[in-house]
Amino acid sequence: MRPRTARTLLLPLLALLLGLLSAPPSTANSGAPPVNKPKYAGYLFTYFTGEGTADGEQIRYALSRGNDPLHWRELNAGKPVLTSTTGEKGLRDPFVIRSPKGDKFYLIATDLRMYRNSSGSWDHVQRHGSKSIMVWESTDLVHWTDQRLVKVSPDSAGNTWAPEAYWDDSLGEYVVFWASKLYADDDPDHTGSTYNKMLYATTKDFRTFSEPKVWDDPGYSVIDSTVVKHKDTYYRYTKDERDPSSSSPCSKFITAEKSTSLTSTKYDFVADCVGSGAMSRGEGPTVFKSNTEEKWYLFIDEYGGRGYVPFETTDLDSGQWTPSTNYQLPASPRHGTVLPVTQAEYDRLLAAYPVGPASVVDVTAKDQKGYAIVTEASSKVVLPMRPDADLSRLAPKLAIGEGASVSPGSGTRRDFRKPQTYTVTAADGTRRTWTVEAVRTGSPVLPGLNADPDVHYLNGEYWIYPTTDGFQGWGGTRFKAYSSKDLVHWKDHGVILDLGPDVTWADTYAWAPAIAERDGKYYFYFCAEQQIGVAVADSPAGPFKDALGKPLVAKGGSFQGQMIDPAVYTDDDGTSYLYWGNGHGYVVPLNDDMTSYDPAKVKDITPDNFREGSFVIKRKGTYYFMWSEDDTRSENYHVAYATGPSPLGPWTKKGTILSKRPEYGILATGHHSVVNTPGTDDWYIVYHRFALNGPGKAGGDGMHRETTVDRMEFAADGSILPVVPTLEGIKPVRKN
Template identity: 50%
Template structure:
């Protein structure tokens, strides 16, 4: 079965795109065949069953069904194999699909629905369906590729200079080529994978892709579609591998990044590392600076979201472990750090996880600690940087859609508090901010600083930190995004982009890029303090 589908971004789950069977609304009966787009970020799958859900033989893709754009979804079942296609490209296969469509009601079904589940508790489909096709045979991959919606699709791109796979968006008819730094964008010769019998123009030979260029794909049946192709020198991520929740700072003439080490199921990492750079572009791994196993007596797992501050020649490293916040101290920004021996914050006054600390020292020298998940808090720290008066904890209010990831910065007497919105597993993870005349508010919401750019394949942008280059009014934003390609909420990359302010002091929303930033050194100032 095949259909062109457009899923409304507000679609609730669970839901079916279609369902064919003889089941009652509670799922009992002699089976069904269905497809669902699942959640906003994952769960595209189909299944055939001889009874209720416990008998399902499923086929699923590793990614989800994008929302808000037209996509072709095709599910084939035959000869013991179930195959799922998205825009004519195979995205899932089950070679052990022993149930045949003819097993359902002896080949006769009466409960057949478009946009409605066979289960009464499921949600109705919200969106649009067109060109719905039901076949009496399992189409081959070639036949699926030549369906009208797929015959003009660019299926793949081969190019030696690609740093990561091309980002192909059939819904927007666009292709982004993330090429390695130094590639001449004016002389690229991409080879496009097309449906059988399709052609593309211009074809062959180098083309200038320093600007977006249009290509026309003509299907075997004469259908035409115009695609926009563009290339980007890709200098991100800033750090190799998976790293999230980056805290970026400058000490002396050096920049430092302190991230969560990512890539573990359930965010179960145990080690913190530090990275240093003289120019924001070339980063050096300074190794593990704190390990929850041997270095922290009160926690062994979930090393998340660190932050750091310097005071009196010491460096104070605040970190999450087992949903508590600790602090460790060192004579150097690269450690080794010695834990205080107990959590600084073991629980919140009003519930929610005690996570995501952000330390801020105001122009008077007063340090503050911000943290929270679900509820947001701030407290002034004592001069020792490792204690505070519990009675001085303030619960922050009025932060629109606050989830986690607080960060504070000050510019020209205005205090900028940012935070992350949504779930870090969502491609819509994003950053909002508010301003105030003091570090503790009251705050005025100002909207978003940062959001995804699906056109570039940049998703799940959040948990950011702001950096002012010492001695300048140049600002940068460090944040994480889903890894490219194939990342998710536990496989995230750290990157950096430029942050700018309007004349009225509000922040211009950051444009996520693949290029990241150009080198910028810290100006040499007489009497500058260098880190130990």
């Protein structure tokens, strides 16, 4: 054998290299990526928001927070980016695809408008709806050609819904697929009975299309197919549109299938009922691969409910999709697409949609704890920072509008131990001065999501008993306890009561507990299924045992509103009073056993605008009755108070003591409790607010709340001074 020369070694290597350069990579999103796959830096989300508003059926944009596909910012201030001026003048189910060369994007959408039945009833639009799809083209995702209406469905079709596309290398064309009801040739008025099938056609340019063919017809109605390719297999996700019944338990959920041929009419079954158990029903799935790891995301539209809900998996063949736990999607997103974008595309999109001239779109910095809070009206940005962040040498990066400049420059190192100003000059010469404030954020004080905190000083320590938050519909089942010696550093004592095994009369909706002590026993008052129970333990850390085997305050009786939100105040004479209510507030003296009361002594003490969350303290002979107003899901949720001569009143309303501070991202401040440091006149208010938005966290709302602590002070006349809610929180409290 002759020895191999450099030439004989080089030629195979060159051939291998050329092959690698020309081979298309595995798919990362719906629609094949370009041949030379770029490095992706984030995601673009195109969607509509529903038929409930006049502009809900137009196309909106959101941009991910970097490569985090679960946290998004709305572009264009949440207003539509593309609107329809032709056809039915409504746009639903937008889908965007990158060309295989990466030099062009196509956006397609359903031609339908259901706002106030603009296109007719749902039955009508499936008999006499559009046979066309809407099409746009772009080279940068910002500037789009005029929309065009392209007919793709046959004359026998009654509708053309949710078009999507995928590049097929074997065909050298895009495969475009959608749902249509097909009527018989001898039924030109489409009066007969039929069902939706998935159709497809092919195109090279989204102008001319092949004759449509039936792609998926299982013998019953299916809509909203979406596809992702991994290695040599296509995975298809489709809504089962049948009405739920005993013979079709997976109706109104998603079916997963797979095939090695995109246009095959015989996909193999993978799983059905995808989404069931985590949502009430689902449609409009969109599937895409993570930019950074071997993971896929499936967003399913819980129509009539939350809109899109994200799921994730690391194994497409398993058919097992796990609901994502921490996410913040745009407001009310409906059927749309997620597309990976490069850093240049990401920056271009962010700059293309500033709120106004010379606006700051975003600010980021090292050791940031939460996303920047940009307040356009006051030209202010607040940066929530880690508690240990070095503010003296911070170099924040400012995202500004296209063509704008900023001075000092983005990334300039400055001393942020005090707020700093920047001047932004827009492309048209408009100038604005912005103030950027960096705040070391000490809240929340408890880890994770917790709401409705009840705080007390017991056995030489502070204790907080909260609602464990973060469950859809407030459906938690467990209560935990936390203790602290200084109100800043807290110890987690774990679960102290679990409705499932520990309570026989309720299984869920574990809310708003309260604690009281008498004669060395600890009484834990808790909500379960809109009723109030009581459990007892020998330690504030539990474990607690249900004392009655039934509710202490049951629903369905003579009391109005919900039987929730207990609070206990024990007066100087040793009498304990139970307060509760939602919509109506009540109080009753508890018997000495702390587990019973005389119903005849229940008193209605409902003040104006009372919602829930009662709490009572006494200071210098005056009783203070406090409560929350508005709704816990509202950013305007706040705390008001009244004063009186006894635990039973009568009460004189005084005003609001705690409310939102939106320029710091502090919203929905409420359902509080108050504690006094023994031997002092120092008072602290413990309350929940919407969770601060940040990487890896759930978006703050009425089911995702955090617990924090601030000072509460009194004026010389005994009135409570308005509390200023802070991100910093308090310094450790030392007892005298």
